[in-house]
Amino acid sequence: MARAAVSGRLGARLRWQAATLVERREETASAQTLVFDVPGWAGHLAGQHVDVRLTAEDGYSTQRSYSLASAQDADRLELTVQRVPDGEVSPYLIEGLAVGDRIEIRGPVGGWFVWRPEQREPVLLVAGGSGLVPLMAMIRAREAEGSRAPFRLLYSLREPADRLYAPDLERGSAGLDVTYVYTRSAPQGATRPPGRLAPADLVQWGWPPDFEPTVYVCGPTGFVEAAAVQLVAQGHDPGRIRTERFGPSGG
Numbered sequence: 001m002a003r004a005a006v007s008g009r010l011g012a013r014l015r016w017q018a019a020t021l022v023e024r025r026e027e028t029a030s031a032q033t034l035v036f037d038v039p040g041w042a043g044h045l046a047g048q049h050v051d052v053r054l055t056a057e058d059g060y061s062t063q064r065s066y067s068l069a070s071a072q073d074a075d076r077l078e079l080t081v082q083r084v085p086d087g088e089v090s091p092y093l094i095e096g097l098a099v100g101d102r103i104e105i106r107g108p109v110g111g112w113f114v115w116r117p118e119q120r121e122p123v124l125l126v127a128g129g130s131g132l133v134p135l136m137a138m139i140r141a142r143e144a145e146g147s148r149a150p151f152r153l154l155y156s157l158r159e160p161a162d163r164l165y166a167p168d169l170e171r172g173s174a175g176l177d178v179t180y181v182y183t184r185s186a187p188q189g190a191t192r193p194p195g196r197l198a199p200a201d202l203v204q205w206g207w208p209p210d211f212e213p214t215v216y217v218c219g220p221t222g223f224v225e226a227a228a229v230q231l232v233a234q235g236h237d238p239g240r241i242r243t244e245r246f247g248p249s250g251g
């Protein structure tokens, strides 16, 4: 019986499902949030992702992974796609897909890089560029569940125009601290000069290791590896550092 239930859930996750684009929202000049209607969606946890499959009329097919940007919301899913110049899939999702069009998705995928509402410990979120997407889902899930777990977000990005979810993060939430780490140009009046995420940023804006936070790091591969090395060097328990790599070290 239990085995049948598990294999049923697994089967649903492995099956490709039709997803209809119902809305798109511009986040920045090069990133959009796409809202899909997926009838019968079985639910997801903050931090999970889906596989997206596109199939051309001649049968050519390709797939990529995209994190779920929203907390669980009935049959609706939100993905935020950052356009990768010369990319095959991301420019199509942003420019080629029209409201009413259908794609295929499979998931949710991932059981480690997730935040569950029953977690009470402090949480440190470290985002590089579009690596903010699954971390924003955690922030949204925390709010939706009325969780009082203290959250801190360090968000590394090139310049102010690249900020994803700016209105949501500006509105804020009790118990959520947000720090922007600009790598190329900072807004006027910023006290921190532009530069890559440094150990001092993690010390100043993160949690001390003895608070035993769970740390989620997401972004380009090089960013994730550098941040994880710094966190471990500062004494964070490697078993409490969860990472998700989005791809090449650029970005």
Ligand SMILES: Cc1cc2nc3c(=O)[nH]c(=O)nc-3n(C[C@H](O)[C@H](O)[C@H](O)COP(=O)(O)OP(=O)(O)OC[C@H]3O[C@@H](n4cnc5c(N)ncnc54)[C@H](O)[C@@H]3O)c2cc1C
Binding pocket: 049, 064, 065, 066, 067, 068, 079, 080, 081, 082, 083, 084, 085, 086, 087, 088, 089, 090, 091, 130, 133, 134, 220, 244, 245, 246, 247, 248, 250, 251
């Ligand atoms: C678990 C997971 C979750 C992801 N979630 C998201 C998400 O929420 N939002 C999002 O926008 N992307 C996300 N990605 C990245 C996404 O899967 C694609 O890799 C990305 O959209 C590029 O695909 P593309 O077809 O446009 O580019 P491709 O045609 O695959 O690549 C074109 C060129 O860009 C380089 N490139 C590929 N990916 C990246 C990248 N991420 N950064 C910089 N250069 C790159 C390639 O090396 C290549 O040179 C996620 C990846 C993973 C593994």
